[in-house]
Amino acid sequence: MTDKNIAYLRTTEAPTLPPPSTEVGLRGWLWKNIFASMADYSSTGKAINSILMTILTVGSALFLYWLIAGILDFSIFSATFSDPEGQKREACVVNAGACWPYVQAKWYQFMYGFYPKEEVWRVNVSMFLLAVGTAWLVFPMPRRGLVAGLMLTAFPIISFVLLNGMPVEDDGDLSHIFAGVWFPLIIAGVTGAGWWLAKDGRLGEVAAAMAPILLMVTALFGLFAFLPLITAGLDIALGTTVVETNQWGGLTITLVVAIAGIVASLPLGMLLALGRQSDAPIIKYTSVIFIEVVRGIPLISVLFFASAMLPYFLAPGVDFNKLLRAMIGVMLFSSAYMAEVIRGGLQAMPKGQYEGGMSLGLSFWQQMRLIIMPQALTTVIPGIVNTFIGLFKDTTLVLIISIFDLLGMMNATLTDPTWATPTTAYTGYLVIAFIYFVFCFGMSRYSVYMENKLNRGHR
């Protein structure tokens, strides 16, 4: 071969040709995704494959038709939509489909439980605040730090006052409120001293790690102690009456319990995950034992313990509200799961990230806050949201200690004989499933959005 034969120089551009019809448009899509797999009969093996594919495709299509047609038939074509004469069950029993007037009649209970009708604006206002605050935080809005701060401090207090009203007897005697202030003040003093000793390594790393935990506990106690004071003030201003938590119910309870769990599980989970990786044996084994014990028992037993057994362990006269106990149970439960999810993220961090931070002189907590946690949490967003979704649905277990959440409330309405029809229960479950789905799917989509947003640019 001579050089002449090898040498080649293109002098004109190769033309771009239009794509074949199997590649673009509706026809292309249908071909690629549905028909291509059934159209190859060039050999016996491929023919069998194609025939099996055809059977599978037709079978799936029939199944989908059966499912969708069934749902549509039940919820629309055979359904009862109105009950103009107020016949209740008689209006629905004539049709084989859903009984929508029942949902309409019980909607209030689905949403609010037995919350007094004339006070329901209070629930609506706090849910409105919640919706606005959440929307503000989940989308790129200005001043999110401030809003987050308000949602974590002011919002729980405001919504507690709104939902519950004044929690102490208004007998004009405020001495017990002030007595409650001393205890947290002492803890705050001790913690403050501990914090001062711990910073700059005065007491070594153990104390430095303990200090924020103590501070959080103090803050929590402080909140509980000052709550009556603040709420009393707000209550006098608003002039609301007390609505006991046993009157709350429905979606309100579901949201209250789920949000408490979601909000508490993230920071507690982070601390537990870090604790489990700690070099200090006390911190490490406390975290490990807590996580393993909580993960090892079902939520139902945690709730049972919180509602039935806890009062026996507490000093006489000390009484936590049942809902509060359930909420604390859910918080602790979910934080153990969250801890393991976050630990997964921490383990995915290369050692170099810690060393990079260390070599610049950042303290342990600065490394965690500025370098490790932002990356570790981003890595495990799917796992975190998975836990959130699981938690949201698990809140329905509070039914076991006679707190009526969304599902529990719906179940309770089924006992109403005036609405007893063969389809009432199915209608109710369909509605409840749909409501749960909206919330869970929303969280799922948000996690996808966050992943895309956080991964942009640096992966």
Added chain:
Amino acid sequence: MSELLTETAPRGGMTVSDQVAIEINDMNKWYGSFHVLRDIDLTVYEGERIVICGPSGSGKSTLIRCINALEEHQAGSITVDGTKLTSDLKNIDKIRSEVGMCFQHFNLFPHLTILENCTLAPIWVRKTPKKEAIETAMHYLEKVKIPDQANKYPGQLSGGQQQRVAIARSLCMKPRIMLFDEPTSALDPEMIKEVLDTMIELAEEGMTMLCVTHEMGFARQVANRVIFMADGQIVEQNEPEEFFNNPQSERTQQFLSQILGH
């Protein structure tokens, strides 16, 4: 060894003071039962540029990582700028904020922009006002010739650029000593030069530098002392000319023939 030290003379306009920057006495380190560093004695003077070389596993990285307490030593003493390195966190933080370090894999923070990488430590450790920290960061980014990348993320930069950012990030803390742990080993050949140029520039400004590297050209040009380590010990140290042309120990000769042979 002390005779070698007194022979060490300033080179090429770069001055070495008689102020001690790092003093390592009789330092020993074990990984479990494995004795990684044995009887290390080393005095580094301010303005000195030391290149540490040796076969892999000889403990050279471990040695410089001990200097800013990324690794703990079990016996002997390390004194950096008059501060003795103990388990006291206060001393460790003080030393780390005065000793800059560049790693083989850069260890930039991928979730922060280049500028944020550079301002993070000054703002949180030195409590520098944000505006001032940004000015300082831009100054050093200009020095390493990548100010136009300030708002990109590390993942968008080439390896050489990332290493230069890592150098700038360390410099933003205004360190008195810089440690380099094989800064060019993870780079493509064509990017090694840009990083070495940055390091040479730094050396010319009189920065005290300890550099673990296999770049013998860099050692010849910049170092005023080359240390050869093997099996966790300092086997030989000398001026580069002497070290390369007239190595004393057999181990050194063997090593040099290996790396210069090809």
